[in-house]
Amino acid sequence: MGNCWCSLCRWKPTIYRVSSNAKSESPKNQSPSLQEENNIYKLPSNPEEVEDLRRDSAANPLIVFSFSELKVITSNFRQDHVLGGGGFGSVYKGFISEDLREGLQPLQVAVKVHDGDNSHQGHREWLAEVIFLGQLSHPNLVKLIGYCCEDEHRVLIYEYMARGSVENNLFSRVLLPLPWSIRMKIAFGAAKGLAFLHEAEKPVIYRDFKTSNILLDADYNPKLSDFGLAKDGPVGDKSHVSTRIMGTYGYAAPEYIMTGHLTPRSDVYSYGVVLLELLTGRKSLDKSRPAREQNLTDWALPLLSEKKKLLNIVDPRLGGDYPIKGVHKAAMLAYHCLNRNPKARPLMRDIVDSLEPLQISMEVPKTILISSEVPTVESKKQKILDESDMG
Numbered sequence: 001m002g003n004c005w006c007s008l009c010r011w012k013p014t015i016y017r018v019s020s021n022a023k024s025e026s027p028k029n030q031s032p033s034l035q036e037e038n039n040i041y042k043l044p045s046n047p048e049e050v051e052d053l054r055r056d057s058a059a060n061p062l063i064v065f066s067f068s069e070l071k072v073i074t075s076n077f078r079q080d081h082v083l084g085g086g087g088f089g090s091v092y093k094g095f096i097s098e099d100l101r102e103g104l105q106p107l108q109v110a111v112k113v114h115d116g117d118n119s120h121q122g123h124r125e126w127l128a129e130v131i132f133l134g135q136l137s138h139p140n141l142v143k144l145i146g147y148c149c150e151d152e153h154r155v156l157i158y159e160y161m162a163r164g165s166v167e168n169n170l171f172s173r174v175l176l177p178l179p180w181s182i183r184m185k186i187a188f189g190a191a192k193g194l195a196f197l198h199e200a201e202k203p204v205i206y207r208d209f210k211t212s213n214i215l216l217d218a219d220y221n222p223k224l225s226d227f228g229l230a231k232d233g234p235v236g237d238k239s240h241v242s243t244r245i246m247g248t249y250g251y252a253a254p255e256y257i258m259t260g261h262l263t264p265r266s267d268v269y270s271y272g273v274v275l276l277e278l279l280t281g282r283k284s285l286d287k288s289r290p291a292r293e294q295n296l297t298d299w300a301l302p303l304l305s306e307k308k309k310l311l312n313i314v315d316p317r318l319g320g321d322y323p324i325k326g327v328h329k330a331a332m333l334a335y336h337c338l339n340r341n342p343k344a345r346p347l348m349r350d351i352v353d354s355l356e357p358l359q360i361s362m363e364v365p366k367t368i369l370i371s372s373e374v375p376t377v378e379s380k381k382q383k384i385l386d387e388s389d390m391g
Contacts, residue, residue, distance in 0.1 A: 063146030108160035125228030126154040140193030142225040163216035177317035189222040195348035209270035250284030265342035272337025281315025304335040
């Protein structure tokens with residue numbers, strides 16, 4: 001893959017963001033190297049400079065769009081085309097037509113418009129996505145089609161993901177609950193995406209793994225999106241990368257929050273939180289629940305390794321329609337990912353291997369799953385006890 005950040009060295013490629021969802025150090029507590037990261041460096045201000053920056057490591061050709069072309073693609077950024085948004089700005093649904101530009105194929109796209117204040121911080125996150133997704137290609141990473149870098153406009157154009165984020169699908173009050181088989185498909189695909197990043201020639205730490213950053217296509221295939229906080233992993237004899245403490249409360253690994261030491265195992269912890277969300281149907285942080293249940297990890301972790309209590313925390317919206325052994329394996333996997341000792345957590349490749357057999361067991365025709373006697377949660381609890389008694 002090549003050295004993905006070497007061409008960015010002169011811009012000190014550390015991405016940082018301050019928001020209500022992120023935790024960062026105050027300047028007085030930062031090390032000199034971290035204080036240095038806050039200095040303002042020149043960033044590319046036009047496509048020529050961006051492409052010059054990409055030249056050493058770009059593997060994927062990207063289309064450079066003009067802002068006027070993006071107006072056509074999004075019907076002048078119509079509000080009823082908005083797919084979502086966040087601290088960065090808004091995402092619009094768009095369509096590239098044949099007559100937009102010669103040589104372009106008709107294609108549905110998602111257009112991510114960064115806020116127009118052209119802040120150094122926002123520009124850096126935009127640039128990180130262009131660099132990373134301009135060189136990384138995998139079925140479980142969202143495809144970046146192109147970008148716009150014109151005047152104050154910083155825009156990214158992605159493939160369109162028809163079903164939106166895992167967050168919207170998993171916690172929706174109007175959509176049907178995701179079946180267990182789909183949840184395991186999501187867990188498997190997302191794990192493969194992280195494993196690919198961690199095993200790259202120059203490892204990449206995603207740093208912001210959460211359900212809102214996992215997008216689903218029409219067939220519920222998951223793809224990681226939003227690489228604004230991605231970071232080069234440690235190489236050689238280095239055990240970690242020291243960086244500003246970033247990410248989202250509820251997902252960030254405890255040792256990273258305490259020390260700022262970032263490793264691929266930090267992503268593994270975040271993965272464990274997401275797996276727990278898929279298992280329970282609960283958000284990582286939920287202020288509407290009783291005090292002791294608001295932090296999902298704190299509440300569920302002690303119950304994951306207890307067969308007698310495990311089914312009490314499985315998403316009740318599944319209606320008991322799940323394989324007991326599969327639930328137990330997924331729960332134990334989450335338990336190991338959430339180990340407070342990062343060295344005791346499994347590698348993403350091991351997680352992929354553990355989830356693969358669960359995909360095979362899920363490929364059962366619905367006619368077999370549907371019977372005249374629907375198993376209840378209580379009957380499944382008894383089955384677990386019976387299996388436990390049998391050894």
